[in-house]
Amino acid sequence: MATDSPIIIALDYPSLDAALCMADQLDPTRCRVKVGKELFTRSGPAVLEALHGRGFEVFLDLKFHDIPNTVASAVQAAAEQGVWMVNVHASGGRRMMETAMQRLDQNALTTHLIAVTVLTSMQTDDLAELGIKTPLAEHVEHLALLAKQSGLQGVVCSAQESARIKTLCGESFLKVTPGIRPSFAVANDQQRTMGPNEAMAAGSSHLVIGRPVTQADDPMVALEAIEVELEGH
Numbered sequence: 001m002a003t004d005s006p007i008i009i010a011l012d013y014p015s016l017d018a019a020l021c022m023a024d025q026l027d028p029t030r031c032r033v034k035v036g037k038e039l040f041t042r043s044g045p046a047v048l049e050a051l052h053g054r055g056f057e058v059f060l061d062l063k064f065h066d067i068p069n070t071v072a073s074a075v076q077a078a079a080e081q082g083v084w085m086v087n088v089h090a091s092g093g094r095r096m097m098e099t100a101m102q103r104l105d106q107n108a109l110t111t112h113l114i115a116v117t118v119l120t121s122m123q124t125d126d127l128a129e130l131g132i133k134t135p136l137a138e139h140v141e142h143l144a145l146l147a148k149q150s151g152l153q154g155v156v157c158s159a160q161e162s163a164r165i166k167t168l169c170g171e172s173f174l175k176v177t178p179g180i181r182p183s184f185a186v187a188n189d190q191q192r193t194m195g196p197n198e199a200m201a202a203g204s205s206h207l208v209i210g211r212p213v214t215q216a217d218d219p220m221v222a223l224e225a226i227e228v229e230l231e232g233h
Ligand SMILES: O=C(O)c1cc(=O)[nH]c(=O)n1[C@@H]1O[C@H](COP(=O)(O)O)[C@@H](O)[C@H]1O
Pocket: 010, 012, 036, 061, 063, 087, 116, 118, 119, 120, 121, 156, 157, 178, 179, 180, 188, 190, 208, 209, 210, 211, 212
C-alpha cells in the first residue's frame, strides 16, 4: 500500500510481537515503518512478511558495510524480500555502493538504495576521534555526493544537512532524516536534531521517528500531533 506521508516510524522493539503490536496501531496509508538491527536480528525475515501482509512499505535499516560483493548480495537479499528501501554506510566507499546498485539493476529490483552519511548521534568531536578532521557538515556533503555519483537514490543524514544536500545533489535525491524531535519530545541520544516541520522546510524527503512515537503514552496521539505539526507539507 503506497503512502504519500513522509513519516517513517522506527519499530525499534526487541520482539516480533512487540513490533506488530505497535504496527497494528498504525495505518499503512499514513506512514511507512522501519525495521532495524535489533528487531531483524531477533525476528528475521518473518517481521518483513508480517508487515508487508499488513500493507506497510518497509525500510530495512541494516546499514550494510563490508566488501563490495558481500554488501551487494545482502542488498539483493533484502530487495528480493520486497522491502521498499535498504541502506548501506557511505563510508564503505564508491566501489561498494556502485556494486550494490548494479546488483539491483541487473536483477530489475526497484528497492530504493540509500547511504548513511554521518550518524545523527555524532558531533564534530566524534569524527575528530575517528581521525576525520573535516568539519562535520562538510564531511556529510562529501559522502552525499559520493553516494550520488555511485548511483544511489539518496542518503540518511540529519535534517540540519538537508538544505545543503538538496543544493548539491538535487531535489529528487532522497534525504531520509532521523533525529526528528517534535515539540513534545526529548532528544535522547540524538545530537543533530530538528522538528518535523522545520525538517520538511529544509528539504528532507522523509522523517524517521522512533521513540517520540513508540515510547509515548499513546503512540497514536503522538503520531497525530506530528501530523498536525506537518500540516501544509
Ligand atoms: O539509518 C537510520 O535510520 C539512522 C541513521 C542515523 O544517522 N541516526 C538514526 O537515529 N537512525 C535510526 O533512526 C531511528 C531514530 O529513532 P529515535 O531516535 O527513537 O527517533 C533509530 O532506529 C536509528 O537507528
